Amino acid sequence: MLAEIGHFALILSLLVALAQSVLPMLGAIRGDAALMAFGRSAAGLQALLIGLSFACLMTLFGQADFSVALVANHSALSQPLPYRLAATWGNHEGSMLLWVLVLSIYGAGIARFGDNLRATLQARILSVQAMISVAFLAFALFTSNPFARLFPVPLDGAELNPLLQDPGLVFHPPLLYLGYVGFSVTFSFAVAALLEGRADPAWARWMRPWVLAAWVPLTCGITLGSFWAYYELGWGGWWFWDPVENASFMPWLIGTALLHSAIVTEKRGSLAGWTILLAILAFSLSLIGTFLVRSGILTSVHAFAVDPKRGVFILAMIIGATGTALTLFAAKAPMLRSGALFGSVSRESGLTFNNLLLMALTAVVFLGTFYPVIMEAVAPTNKISVGPPYYNLVFAPLAAPLLILVTIGPMLAWKRDDLGALARKLLLPVAIIAVVLAGLALWTGLAKLSAALGLALGAWLIMGAVLVLVRRWRGAGGFSWRLVRTTPAATIGLVLAHAGLGFTTAGIAAMSAFSAEKILVMRPGETAAAGPVSVTMTGAEEVEGANYRALRAHFSVRQNGSTHGLVSERRLYTVSGSQTTEAGIGVSVLGNQYVAIGDVQQDARGQGLVVRIYWHPLVGWIWFGGLLMAMGGAASLSDRRFRIGAPQVRTPLAPNLVPAE
């Protein structure tokens, strides 16, 4: 019964979305307030219906109702309840339902919190949003119905992939979807602006909180995914340049560019066309990511069960959405009023170069991900692969100038700055970093100079962030508490995000240069070392878990005179027969000790357990930095100037702020 209710609610929501995709748009064209108001109610209703549908599916998973095919295929009775519930989105059909749920929640958000928007703009945004809903709801209903029944009803279900039975699954996909789907809002903003022929500072200011609303969860999702892979996969890798990771990284890079270009459009009215293009691209890349995961066009560890029919459907959606938006862009964007000009040394210029570098970095990831597909078309006998060695080689030289710029950018004045003044402002920071770099280089030696450079870059970023605060607090008349208290949340956001980037950079540099590993066969009582970490195996035993059996090994780990215990498990999930490794990780600020056991093997001294010992210096900084970035975004979002429910705008529109051309 629940399955039928859920299915029916989903069909109803498709009908509502159909109406919402047409009527408010019509209202905006005709100036009909009633039709525009319908858009707001429809968006709320749509979210309610999809919410109901999703609740039904989740309840079915909770009840372990194996008469529903999806439940039977992705959860077993032996699975703990939280993972049975999370299994709702641990599969293709359920995750699509989560996707449309998030989409409808954002739509309802625009309806609820968007009353400060120009009414016609809001109506158009809601219509575009509903068109996306229609496409995805049709996709879910016609190719991936989550409520399909199964007969005969099995007694128990097939287990969810054990790798997914982890708290990571509970949060990682929903966060990513909040990010991906969040960019649908900025996409709708862009399309609506093109339709209205207006992208002015007010438009950019309205859009920016929505960019942040997508960027913050996406940042969290990527960070969490990286952390999850690190502790779950058993050897401490934290980023793999896998096509599906790339699929989340590209919208993040473009979203970051958008975040910055929207500042220029908001403050100076410039780069409006560019900002619109980025808003379109961010969502398009999210869609392409979905295509990658679900079409089987590329091989990836993350891929869902592959079905070419779905691939065709998603490709059609991408062509429909992105193709229409970019055509509109080609037709309308040249007519947009260009805003104020700026000098070649100015904040605007700095932000433009930030965007250029982020585009180049996106191009690295994009070309790396899709080049195998392109090669298959142009040179079918010369298939290639693109993996970490390519990305590491090309990404770093393009990322470095961006990171240098991050600290300089906030020092620049708007409109036009003076090179001499900039040089004076930079003198002290550059001198400090030069000393830091020299010290680091002496310590690391020439062979690891790249690590010294990376660590110095991290220090440069953190120092740059602190300097922003110092400059703000010192003001013209010296330090004052009043200036501290009145620091805008957006400034705090900038400081946190840029400092976060610094921590991440330092973590990556340390990990790539100083991590150590030792792989060997050990027996209880034996000791081995990797870098500064010394590990003694103290015992091993067999244990029973809720739905698995495992071998558990105990270790005593010594570093810098202090000793503590770690436990690693190798699990066999009894229903599916698959195995996972649970690493023992000793966490500290300076780095993680990581011990993982493998299978039984023979060596010169007899039978023992394969043990992998790693030392991962500063690895935690990578995720701490990601978290700081997300917190920075959240702080900016809380800035009252952007508050989504901020009071209504009284004047309809700003004229061009500065005489242009």
Place this chain on the structure above:
Amino acid sequence: MKRLLFILPIIAFAGLAAFLGFGLTQDPKELPSQLIDRPLPEFALPGIEDGGGPGFASASFKGEPRLLNIWASWCAACPQEHPVLTQIAREGFPVYGIAWKDKPQDSREWLARYGNPYAAVAADQQGRTAIDLGVTGVPETFIVDKKGRVRFKQIGPISPEVWEGQIKPLMQQLRAEA
């Protein structure tokens, strides 16, 4: 000029969409063989009888076109291909088999159960010859011409359609070659 700049994104996107559409029709896992039109790499493998016995060597692939089939008793798709191989052998085309990473005992039992379509069977227990051949899985089949050059590689089982439509015409053509 300025106009062109704004049209650029849609043009680039059209190109990408075309590639993605094309990509949908391809199997990303299928790897083209490096051996096409090159001589069969050298190998000399023992048979699957007890104590080795005579298998065959690459040097023997001369004088007539042959099929070289890589299979294994543990291979899931091989039983499906087996009737086709039997049919091919019945039609008078010699099929040679290499059992990949398979215990000779298991290979023998498998052939006893399903019947032996092979003119000769050799064992590649270490999988080293398979690597030389660029094998990525079982079954795979190479078509070798009179001069011992590889002319075609089938990845996955040979279906009746592939045999009738592609491989058989090729074999007949290779027979006609000087």
Place this chain on the structure above:
Amino acid sequence: MKRAFLALALMLATPAAAVLPDEMLPDAAQEARARAISKDLRCVVCQNQSIDDSDAPLARDLRLLVREQIAKGKSDADVRDYVVQRYGNFVLLKPPVEGDTLLLWAGPFAILLLGAAGLIAWQRRAPVATPDSAPLSEAERAELDRLAGPHN
């Protein structure tokens, strides 16, 4: 202890991930080279993993092959060529720089250079009209504030 190991050996029939102690070369320098090469070679039957990370049997065969070639005194380039001869450029996780892959290697840098050139040209053509270098005039700031509604 021994019993636990035996029970486990039966239980964990499939091997654990990646490079294993029994594959390693006794010479540390050679082993390090083998690891480095393995990280650049793709496991052809896996999903985008290097043979160093993969637990597929074919990846293990290739790891052993790489070590065998190194032990024979082959150079790193020779070993890579040896594998490429058999499986093609597909096994290289870092594709070679050649005509077909030019766009892959040069594309990102070309985007940066073209973009920078375009930006500079645009700024040259239309120099900033107003000479002042103030961040925002009072009037402009007031305008923006009005847009966003009252501050408090």
